[in-house]
Amino acid sequence: MIRAAKPGDLQSIYEMAKLTGGGFTNLPPDKRALRAKLERAEASFASEKEYPSDELYLMVLEDLDSGEVRGTCQIFGQVGQRWPFYSYRIGTDSKHSEQLGRTFHAQVLMLSNDLNGASEVGGLFLHPAARAGGLGLLLARSRYLFIARHRARFADRILAELRGVIDEAGGSPFWDGVAGKFFGMSFQEADQFNAVHGNQFIADLMPKHPVYIAMLPETARAVIGVPHPTGRAAMRMLENEGFAFENYIDIFDGGPTMTARTDQVASIRDAKHVEVTGIAEDGEDALIATGRLADFRCCFGKVDAEGRIDADAARILNVGKGDAISWIGR
Template sequence: MMVIRHAEHRDLDDIYALVVKSGIGMTSLPQNKEATAARIARTRNTLEGQLAKGEQGYLFVLEDTELKRVVGISAIEVAVGLLEPFYNFHVGQQVHASQALKVYKTLNTLFLSNDYTGCSELCSLFLDADFRANNNGKFLSKARLLFIAAFQSCFEQKIIAEMRGFSDADGQSVFWNALGHHFFSMDFATADYLSGVGQKVFIAELMPRFPLYIDLLPAEAQQVIAQVHPHTQPAYHVLQSEGLEYQGYIDIFDAGPSLEAELKNLRAVKTSQIVQVKIVKNPEQQATVDYLIANDQYHDYRVILNNSTIKQGVIELSDEQAQTLEVKQDNRVRILSLNASE
C-alpha cells in the first residue's frame, strides 16, 4: 500500500537518493545531503511550531509500505521571499509608437520581479521512475492540496507553483545560455545549484534591472519561454486541473512557467468532504471513483488513495487501510476525488 506522510529523519537516505535522481533543473532539490537533512529538520520544526513564517515548510514522502521505502517526495513552502529574495521574470509588454512615422509596435519584455513574495508555494515534486504508474504522480501532487484544505490558516491566500522549464538531455538550458549566462558567467547547473542551497544574493547583484526585449533573444530561446520540461508535463496538467493557472511569470533560469491560484479557488478547498469511517472486513468493491483519504491529523498527517464507495456520509475502510491512516471506527476523514471530473 502507498501512503503519504510528513518526512522524518529516518527517511534521509531514501529522500537523498530521489534528489540525486531528480537531476539538473529542480532548483528546490539541490544535490547536497546536508541541505536535504536540513529540509527534513525544518519540516519537523514547522510541525512543532518553532519557526517563523518565512522559515516554515512541509516535506511529504510517498512510502511503499510493503517495501518500507520512500519512492516520492513533494513539498509546500509556507511563505516564500520573506527571508531571502524570491525572483522570477514577469512577461509583460511595452508599446513603441510614433504618430509622425505612423509606427505602433507592441514588444514583449521580461522584467525582474519579486511579485510572489509572501505566497505559499507547491514545490519539490519528484517520483521515482519505477513507480510512475497507478496514479502515484497525481496522488503525490494532490495530497498537498488536501493538506492545505485541512489547515488553511497555516498558508497564505495565494498559492503558486514553479514548473521545471525546458532543458536538454545534458542538462543544458537554451534560455539560460541565451540570457542568464551573459550576466553570471557560470553554467546553468551551477546557478541552479547555488539558488537551491540558498545563495540567491548573486541574482540581485548581477541580474539586469531594466526590461529585456524578448525579440532580441535567439529564436530557440524565445520558443521555450513558459514551456515545461517534457517530464514535467503531467505535473503541469495536474495542477491546472486543481485550479492553478499561468499568469505571465517565469523562472529566471530556465523560463519554466509559474502557476498560481487563490487558496479559496483550489478544488480541494471547494469540494473536499468530511465523512465518517466504518471499518469492515471486506469493503464494497463496486466503487468507480478513486479518492484521496486523509486523517486530518496535523502532526501525524497521512493520506491513502483508494477506490471507495461513499454512502450517506460514511466511507468503508479495511483494517489495513484504517491502520495505515491511523484512524479508528467512527473517526472522521477528509476525502477528495482523484480526478477533477468525478
C-alpha cells in the same frame, strides 16, 4: 501512503535527488542541503504558528510493503520571507510613432517580486520505478488535502513552478541566453548554488531593467514558458486543479510558474471533512487523509456518503469510528 518526512529518510531522498537530471531546485542532490530541508521540515511540523510563515512541509511516498520511500513533495507556507522570491513577468512595452503612423508592441521580461507572500507547492518527484498506478496523482493532490486540513497556515494565493527545458548536456537554453550573461557561471552551477545557498545572489547581480525578448537568441525565446517534457503531465494536473499560467516564468530556466487562488484549488475547495462511521468496501474511489502536521497521512481508498471507508484505508491510516478524515474524489 503519504506521510511527513523524517530525518531517517535522508538517504532515500538523496538517492531520488540524484535521478532528477538537474534544474530541480527544491530537490538538490546535495546531502547537506537535504539534511537542512529535513531539519527545517521537522521544525515546521512541530511549529504552533497558525498563520502563513516561512515553513516547509516535506512529505514522502512510502511503499508499505517494502518500507521504501518512492516519492517526495513539498509545500511552502509563504515564499519571499527568508529572501525575496524572484520571477520574470512577461509584459508589453508599447511605443507609437506619429511620423510613421505605427504602434509597436514589444514583449519584455521584467524582474518581479509580485509573488512574494504566496504559498507554494513544489518538489514533486516520483521514483522512475513507481510511475504507475496513479501514484503521481496521489503525491500531487495529497498536498492540497494537507493545506485543506491546515488552511490557516497558508496564504490566499498559491503558486507552482514547473521545471523549464533542459538540454541533453544538462544546460538551459534560457539561462544561456539571458541570466548566464551576467553571472559568469553555468546553469548547473547557478542552479546548485541557488538550491544550497538561496537566491540573494540574483538580487546582487541580475540587471533590474527589462529584457526585450526580441533581442534574445531563438534558442532562448523558444523555451520561454515551456515546461520540461517530463513536466507536461504535472502542468495538466495543475490546470485541472484550477492553476493558470499568468505570464510568470522562472528566472533560471524560463519554465512556467502557475498560480491560483488557494480556496479555488479544486482539491481544497471540494475536500470533504467528516468523521469515520464504519467500514464499507463499496464507496467512491477517493484520496483520504487524516492526522495533523507530523501525523498527517494520506492514501487511496473508498468512502461512501455515510462516512464509511474501506478496511485497507482504515488500516493504513490507523483510523476508526469517530476519527476525523478529509477526502476528495479520485
